[in-house]
Every structure is written in structure tokens, then in C-alpha cells.
Amino acid sequence: MSEVYAARRERLRERSSAGGSATALVSRPANVRYLAGAVPHGAVLLLGMDEDVLVCADPLDEQSADARPDQALRVQTLPAPGGDCAVAAAGLAAAQGAESLAVEEHHLTVARHRALGSVAPRLRLGDLGTAVEQLRLIKDEEEISLLRIGAEIADQALSELLESILVGRTERHLALELERRLVDHGADGPAFTTSVATGPNAGRRGHRPTDRRVEEGDFLSVCLGAAYRGYRCEIGRTFVIGTSPADWQVELYDLVFAAQRAGRQALVPGAACREVDRAARQVLDSAGYSEGLAPTTGHGVGLEIDEDPRLAPSAMGKLDACVPVTVEPGVHLPGRGGVRIDDTLVVRPEADGGPELLTITTKELLAL
Amino acid sequence: MSEVYAARRERLRERSSAGGSATALVSRPANVRYLAGAVPHGAVLLLGMDEDVLVCADPLDEQSADARPDQALRVQTLPAPGGDCAVAAAGLAAAQGAESLAVEEHHLTVARHRALGSVAPRLRLGDLGTAVEQLRLIKDEEEISLLRIGAEIADQALSELLESILVGRTERHLALELERRLVDHGADGPAFTTSVATGPNAGRRGHRPTDRRVEEGDFLSVCLGAAYRGYRCEIGRTFVIGTSPADWQVELYDLVFAAQRAGRQALVPGAACREVDRAARQVLDSAGYSEGLAPTTGHGVGLEIDEDPRLAPSAMGKLDACVPVTVEPGVHLPGRGGVRIDDTLVVRPEADGGPELLTITTKELLAL
Incomplete structure (x- = not known):
């Protein structure tokens, strides 16, 4: 080295x-x-x-x-x-x-x-x-492989949590449980403070876990990441608690999913960062959610969890191959909750198969 | 408020x-x-x-x-x-x-x-x-009561850990377990990265937990603290794993204990910060451990875990009543391990009973 x-x-x-x-x-x-x-x-x-x-x-x-x-x-x-x-x-x-x-x-x-x-x-x-x-900004394959391992660890921690019983447990406890599992699977530690948000908190960006307990019918959104040999990745998913989600939950989920997919598909070498942001943002905009959206829909990751480039309306610059970024649009409805979906991907040329998804946990709406 | x-x-x-x-x-x-x-x-x-x-x-x-x-x-x-x-x-x-x-x-x-x-x-x-x-620097009684609650939480988390089986578990796991218990007992979270150090790592200041497992005969030193409504305290203790500590372990422990006691006893309103440091340091010095000692033997705590005043040889200024500080001398012998003992106390006038000890876990050398 x-x-x-x-x-x-x-x-x-x-x-x-x-x-x-x-x-x-x-x-x-x-x-x-x-x-x-x-x-x-x-x-x-x-x-x-x-x-x-x-x-x-x-x-x-x-x-x-x-x-x-x-x-x-x-x-x-x-x-x-x-x-x-x-x-x-x-x-x-x-x-x-x-x-x-x-x-x-x-x-x-x-x-x-x-x-x-x-x-x-x-x-x-x-x-x-x-x-x-x-x-x-541009990572070498060694750096990307460390991010890939970190993402695998985060996927694993998340999948184990989904197998456990969630109703009645607090946001704080679920967050700690996730962090313990990250370390179990070989992480240096969490890449950032794990966010677990239930019910009216769900979908809030950077929500700090509280003592609120998971209830039937809740949205549950989690955002976590592993630090692995210094490199930090990020994954965010939103679930529904109970057997069948309400109509508004399905609609909101499908919308955020469509926005996130649009953002992911815009990740090509040479794309302007603001265009990637716009691809995701306009899906939410056109559904009437322009107010209260987060200022960015994604950001670079690496030795820090939040680094350049920034995927935002005012962002300058273009994406290069081998730049890992998050794509993480979300909608939060005050008092009701919301949805965030967040992946870490590496920008790759189309000839190499397009963007490489590091965080592979399913993005179907799971009812837990 | x-x-x-x-x-x-x-x-x-x-x-x-x-x-x-x-x-x-x-x-x-x-x-x-x-x-x-x-x-x-x-x-x-x-x-x-x-x-x-x-x-x-x-x-x-x-x-x-x-x-x-x-x-x-x-x-x-x-x-x-x-x-x-x-x-x-x-x-x-x-x-x-x-x-x-x-x-x-x-x-x-x-x-x-x-x-x-x-x-x-x-x-x-x-x-x-x-x-x-x-x-x-000088805290009001409301701030001190938040520190007191944080210290109680840390004492509780530590006492529960001591009741569990330790041999074979890794430093990382024990640290996470302590952090979970802090939150269980009402902390906002850990006040700083919990340190668990075993065997040759024991006694190292700010040691980051590794995958080393606890073994019979080890020194085990832990340092943790709770953040409670923003206020952060600190406690550090060293234990021995197994039925009876070795002679060198008892000697080293008694020495650090004596140094820490001397530091605590020097905590009176009006005392120069460097004199408190000297009280603790000279005990270690005179036993031949002047090399490799940490630059400070204690520091203020409050909204940050490491704030003024500083108890160090070059520190300026005097202590006032209602200033919470740590007293945390330690000795680390490379390759063998060592001992740290760390309390959070509030400086109080003698008329009020002298320094108020917030972290009350015993400082006897426990064999676990």
C-alpha cells in the first residue's frame, strides 16, 4: 500500500x-x-x-x-x-x-x-x-472494495434485524441492535449515528432515535452504515409494520421508490450532479411534494460519510466513473411519517453495466 | 429554564x-x-x-x-x-x-x-x-444534577456488566454491551466512545476496542460515560480476570489507586490545577513511572466530555467550587497492560463535605 x-x-x-x-x-x-x-x-x-x-x-x-x-x-x-x-x-x-x-x-x-x-x-x-x-473524489478499486465490504456488512445487519420481532421495541434499542450487528459482522463501527424512525418520525432525514416504540401500522425507516477500514457507506430502507400497508402508505412508497430509481438511473459518467438531483426531485415535485424536501438527494461517500460530490439543485460539476454516491430521496409528512430509500452506488460506464449497486437489500415494500 | x-x-x-x-x-x-x-x-x-x-x-x-x-x-x-x-x-x-x-x-x-x-x-x-x-466552567446545581444522573447511569451499566461472564468476549462486544446498557438506563447515548481494554491493552488511555478476547489473568480496564440531556460524565475502572491477581497486578493497582486518591484529595476550591495534577503524578513518579504518563491526570466535564479546566503540569488557574472534573491517573506497561482509575467529582468546599464523588462504583480491586 x-x-x-x-x-x-x-x-x-x-x-x-x-x-x-x-x-x-x-x-x-x-x-x-x-x-x-x-x-x-x-x-x-x-x-x-x-x-x-x-x-x-x-x-x-x-x-x-x-x-x-x-x-x-x-x-x-x-x-x-x-x-x-x-x-x-x-x-x-x-x-x-x-x-x-x-x-x-x-x-x-x-x-x-x-x-x-x-x-x-x-x-x-x-x-x-x-x-x-x-x-x-474518484476512488481506486481498492477503496471501492472496502466500501463494498462495508455495504455487505450493513445489508447483513439490516436483514437480521428484519427477522426479529419489532413491535414494542424503541427506536433507540433498534438502533443499538443494528450497531451491534454491524460490529458482529466485522465493521470498525457504525459509519454514522444509526437512524431508526417510527410512525410520525419515519422518513425524517437524520432522525435521532427516541424512546418511541414501534406500533402496528407504522412506517419504520432505518438508515445505517458500516465503517470498514476507514471507509463509510450508507443504506436506508422504509418498511411497514403489520400485515397490510394502508393505501396512502403504498402510494407514498411507490412515489419515493420511483424518485429513487430515477436518481439511480441518472448516474452515468459525465452527468451533471444537478441533473441527477433533478431526475429524482422532479418525480416528487410533480406529485406535489416540492415543499420541505431535503436540500440534497445524495452525496459522495468514502473516508467521510458525507463528502463531495453533492447531488443538489445548485451543485456544480459532473460525475466521473468510480465515484461512489448515495441516492436518497424521501418525503416526510408532518404528523404522519414518511418514506426514505437510500442506496450507495458507484458510478460506472454503461459498457461496464452502469451504476454498481453496493447496498443490495430489497427495495420492495416489506410488511414486517 | x-x-x-x-x-x-x-x-x-x-x-x-x-x-x-x-x-x-x-x-x-x-x-x-x-x-x-x-x-x-x-x-x-x-x-x-x-x-x-x-x-x-x-x-x-x-x-x-x-x-x-x-x-x-x-x-x-x-x-x-x-x-x-x-x-x-x-x-x-x-x-x-x-x-x-x-x-x-x-x-x-x-x-x-x-x-x-x-x-x-x-x-x-x-x-x-x-x-x-x-x-x-462553573456549573449551576441544575447542571450538576444532570451530571449526577449521568454518573448513576454509568455506574449502573458498569455494575451489570460485572455480573455477566466476561472470559472469551471481545473488547468490541463488551464496549457495545456497555453502550446498550447506558441507553437502557436512560442515557441519550454514550458520552464518548466506550473504551474496553484487556490484557496488554489494559490501562491505555483512550484505547479503541479491538477483537481481542478477555482471558484468565488479564487486567481489564473500562472507561465509559453517559450523555444525559447533553451533559457528559466519565468513569474508569480496572479489574482482574480470574480468582487471584498476580503480585505485580496488586502492586500496580495499589499504586494507581494511591495516585488517584491523592488527586481526589487535592480537589479543594482555590487549589491550583497543576497542584492537583502533581498530587497524583508524584505518587507514580516516585515509584519510577514518570516516563510515558499521560499529559493530564484529569479535565473538566460538562456539555463536552473534555473541557476546561485541565489538570496538567503546565495548567494555569485554580479550581472553583462547583467545577466538575475527572481524576484519572493510569500506568500502562507496554506488552503487559496496566491500570487506570477514573472518577468524575465536583469540587466543593470542605464545609460542604469536600469533593462530591459522582461515580460511586467501588475502587477495590475486584477479581471477576
Whole structure:
């Protein structure tokens, strides 16, 4: 794997040099992990003049085994505890003779940025912008295979839950049960706070589980994901509790299903992100649900659960092959509940069979 | 509760005015929650010229019930989704006629700070510093009672775990089991990632649970906490697995216990934070364990699990009454394991009985 990280750093160095900075400081944790293979707590990565250095707050032998960085990197620990690795890295850059250092202005706070300026007053601080996030957009097959395993784990956890008795159990308990099953099947942990929403809560995006119990006739919507070796996927499904769903439930489900399918079918290399959003959104719009829709119908996933690209009306840019995204439209009717359907897919050319569905749990409306 | 939040905002307004800014923008989530009673996702609080405004990214009816802010606050939602509430708040301040706005430079990123400057170019941006964090240091009795309930929940979850069979189970499973029990007993959720460490991992600070299974003769150290209505506490204990601990285990345990007791006994109003740290640290030092000790022996708790004050050799400041802190020295011997003992206590005057221990699980060395 070491060559992978070295190649990523090399691509970043080219971008940074093209932007006028011979050195760069990466502080956003997911970005450090992407370039260094691991991100010990508080660590930052310096792409230096002479060599690249991972500056860590604590000695590595105090870190967990899964926090081992790329062995090709020099690792330096802060001389005194409690310091800021970014400030130390700026000092290193200055000591290496650098004149300019590109930093992640969208991640560094004003106070930290000022501290960098104080420790290395002659260093011109530039902006690296979201250069690393842009490198992270298109995944290699190794990254996709980690997402695929994560999705399998989430599918499995969900399928086991569906076999158990649900009526009378609280949202909180079902969420914890799902998280336990994720770990049972090999996840590092949940990719994000598992959402379980019943009755009037169902279909609410990002709903935090409450003590409400599952009742007959409820919609039940769940959204969960596994983190697997750092990579995070997402699946969301909505079910009905009881033998036969009400007419309004079937209608609403079919509508959201149609919107989600339209979004999935729009996932082709070269498609504008806003067009994918529109494909899903207009199905809901034309049925009269334009009010109260979520601002996005999907987003990229990877080392973070919510990363670029964004599938939204104002989104810029186009999709590329090998970009994993969620497609997750939903409708929530205040007081009644609603439906969300959410898959993680990888954009693939039509010649390769079109979008690759990672989360394969059925999207039929199941009555549980 | 509304008067409580209004009074907190009034105290902050006084500090901000004294610093030369008639208006202030609070963006750090725990600080927003402290002053507004809730922090809907992405929300910021403007202490304005005319009135205080909670600027939210989404309409409140899309938020969970536990995210309801102080009803005395005006709530404003962003006109378009995807915007930055802090930028909108700066625009509001300018529209109210403010000339200066104090912001949290230790929380706002360089990029957001610049966006504030662009939307309101005539507004002089100052630094609010850690004014809200300083207000949060001393807790009122209502806050302490929430911490007390959280500590009871954690004690209960831990005591139930101790009654179950441990040998053969993995760190990950035990951690999840503890988190489930926290929720069972009424916690919002875990206050932080539960740490379960066995054998050679035992005693490592912040150890992330692995697939290692509990074995006879192991040290087992656990650290957990409940979040209860936003307030977070912490308890850590170390046990021995099997009928009788080895001599080195008893010795190490007694030593850490003595250090932790010395730290607890040093918790008096007016004590220097570094003296509390020293009280605990010198016990370990004088037994030859000065190398590899954690940089702090304790820290404040409240709306965040790790807040001021810091009990460390370089810490400034003194303890006040009604400040809740952890006391958590530990020793980890690489390859062998170790011991951590961690309590949450509230500093109280001697006349009131001295430090109030919130986490009451026994600190005898139990063989499980």
C-alpha cells in the first residue's frame, strides 16, 4: 500500500506547486488519513521541501495498531505534550528553508492559523483549498472494495434485524441492535449515528432515535452504515409494520421508490450532479411534494460519510466513473411519517453495466 | 429554564461589550447549546444590537424535539439551503447597524471568517476568545444534577456488566454491551466512545476496542460515560480476570489507586490545577513511572466530555467550587497492560463535605 500513499502525495505536491507553494500542510483528519494511511489523534502531514513528515501529538507506540501510518513517512512526535502539530509542522517547513506553505483554510481555525504565522513569521501562508478532497473524489478499486465490504456488512445487519420481532421495541434499542450487528459482522463501527424512525418520525432525514416504540401500522425507516477500514457507506430502507400497508402508505412508497430509481438511473459518467438531483426531485415535485424536501438527494461517500460530490439543485460539476454516491430521496409528512430509500452506488460506464449497486437489500415494500 | 439561558447570554454580552464589541457571534456547538438551550445542526447564535437570534440551517419542525431552543429566542432559518449560518448571522448584525462583531476565532475556520468579512465588509470582526467556555466552567446545581444522573447511569451499566461472564468476549462486544446498557438506563447515548481494554491493552488511555478476547489473568480496564440531556460524565475502572491477581497486578493497582486518591484529595476550591495534577503524578513518579504518563491526570466535564479546566503540569488557574472534573491517573506497561482509575467529582468546599464523588462504583480491586 505504501506506493499508493506516496503516489497520492505526489499528485498533491504537483497541485500545490502549481498553486505556487513548494510545501503544504494537511490538517483535516480524513485528508491526512488519505495521504498517510492513518491519522493518529491530532496528527498533521507536512509535504516538505526535503521530505514528508507526519507530525504526531503522542508517540506512535501509544496508538492503536490500526493507526499505523505509511512506513515510508518520517514520523515526528511533539517534544512537549499539549502542543499543536500544525504549528510544529510550520516550524519544520521554515527550518527546511521553505518560503511558502499552503494550508487548508477551510479546516484550520483563525486562531491556529495565527499561531502558524507566529512560529514561522517569514513563511508565506497560502491556501491549499480543497485539493485533497478533490483527489479523494474518484476512488481506486481498492477503496471501492472496502466500501463494498462495508455495504455487505450493513445489508447483513439490516436483514437480521428484519427477522426479529419489532413491535414494542424503541427506536433507540433498534438502533443499538443494528450497531451491534454491524460490529458482529466485522465493521470498525457504525459509519454514522444509526437512524431508526417510527410512525410520525419515519422518513425524517437524520432522525435521532427516541424512546418511541414501534406500533402496528407504522412506517419504520432505518438508515445505517458500516465503517470498514476507514471507509463509510450508507443504506436506508422504509418498511411497514403489520400485515397490510394502508393505501396512502403504498402510494407514498411507490412515489419515493420511483424518485429513487430515477436518481439511480441518472448516474452515468459525465452527468451533471444537478441533473441527477433533478431526475429524482422532479418525480416528487410533480406529485406535489416540492415543499420541505431535503436540500440534497445524495452525496459522495468514502473516508467521510458525507463528502463531495453533492447531488443538489445548485451543485456544480459532473460525475466521473468510480465515484461512489448515495441516492436518497424521501418525503416526510408532518404528523404522519414518511418514506426514505437510500442506496450507495458507484458510478460506472454503461459498457461496464452502469451504476454498481453496493447496498443490495430489497427495495420492495416489506410488511414486517 | 428560559431565564437561565437569558441570564447566561446577558453575562456574555457584558463580557463582549467590555471587550469592545456590541455584538457577538457564537458558533461552537456546545457554546450555542449552553446559551440557547439547544443547537440544531449548523445553527449559530447572534447576540445582536436589538435582539438575539438563533440562525438555523433547517426549519425547526424538521428537527427533533430535543433540539428545541429557548423559546425566548428569535429563530431564523436560512433562506436557501446549504448556506452558512455564521455568514447569515454576520449579515444580520450588519443590518442591525452593528459596527463590530466578536467571533470565536478558536472555532471559525479561516475560510468561514473570510466569508463573514465578505458579506459584511464594514463590520469590524473581533475575537470573542473563549469567553463562553469560561462561563461554562462553573456549573449551576441544575447542571450538576444532570451530571449526577449521568454518573448513576454509568455506574449502573458498569455494575451489570460485572455480573455477566466476561472470559472469551471481545473488547468490541463488551464496549457495545456497555453502550446498550447506558441507553437502557436512560442515557441519550454514550458520552464518548466506550473504551474496553484487556490484557496488554489494559490501562491505555483512550484505547479503541479491538477483537481481542478477555482471558484468565488479564487486567481489564473500562472507561465509559453517559450523555444525559447533553451533559457528559466519565468513569474508569480496572479489574482482574480470574480468582487471584498476580503480585505485580496488586502492586500496580495499589499504586494507581494511591495516585488517584491523592488527586481526589487535592480537589479543594482555590487549589491550583497543576497542584492537583502533581498530587497524583508524584505518587507514580516516585515509584519510577514518570516516563510515558499521560499529559493530564484529569479535565473538566460538562456539555463536552473534555473541557476546561485541565489538570496538567503546565495548567494555569485554580479550581472553583462547583467545577466538575475527572481524576484519572493510569500506568500502562507496554506488552503487559496496566491500570487506570477514573472518577468524575465536583469540587466543593470542605464545609460542604469536600469533593462530591459522582461515580460511586467501588475502587477495590475486584477479581471477576
